[in-house]
Amino acid sequence: MKNNELLKKVEKVGYGIFTFFFWYLVIGFFLKSDYPIYEQPFNRADAYEVLKDGITLSAYILAPAIAVVLFSDWREEHASVKNEKISMEVRSLLNSTYLNMITLPSIRDEQQFYESIKRHFQYMVELGILEKDITTYDELSTKYMNKLEIINNLNYECWANLQKDYYQSKDESFNTNVLGLSRQYIAKATELKKLADDLQPLIVQPN
Incomplete structure (x- = not known):
């Protein structure tokens, strides 16, 4: 598939050069010719000069054009x-995030709950780095x-809610607060x- 794409790019360059x-x-012959053209004999020297210049200029353009195509293909590969x-x-990171989320409603220890929030934040940061x-090409x-952006937004929303629930639990019954997470976070x-x-x-x- 990659070879086919590269071949198509090279073909486009070839068509452009041709x-x-x-x-x-065409333009060179017209400029070099005397008028009216149909009354003048064919000038082989001028024709050779135009043909030679055309080939030379085409070669000058072809080399860098092919180099750009090959470099672009290498960069994409x-x-x-x-x-x-x-x-x-x-x-793998999303699987870890999911496993961390589904364990939250079953946690009854405040310290473990806090550690779970920290893990969620760590996963969120690592996901953002990745x-x-x-490279989008x-x-x-x-x-x-x-x-992935949609997933990151959901991740951030979950973490923000976790932070809010954790600090609210400081003034309330922690276990009651955690029980309230069941439906909400299993759904998330x-x-x-x-x-x-x-x-x-x-x-x-x-x-």
């Missing part, structure tokens, strides 16, 4: 390999980033799990 070469010859690695780390390292990676955890499952890793397709 178009330039063709019109250079490098980005795709990097994105695959990061997206696998994202999936998100910044992903095509439609697939752009869609991936859009979905389920939503996160669904979004995470829908977020397919950016697997590099074989050539």
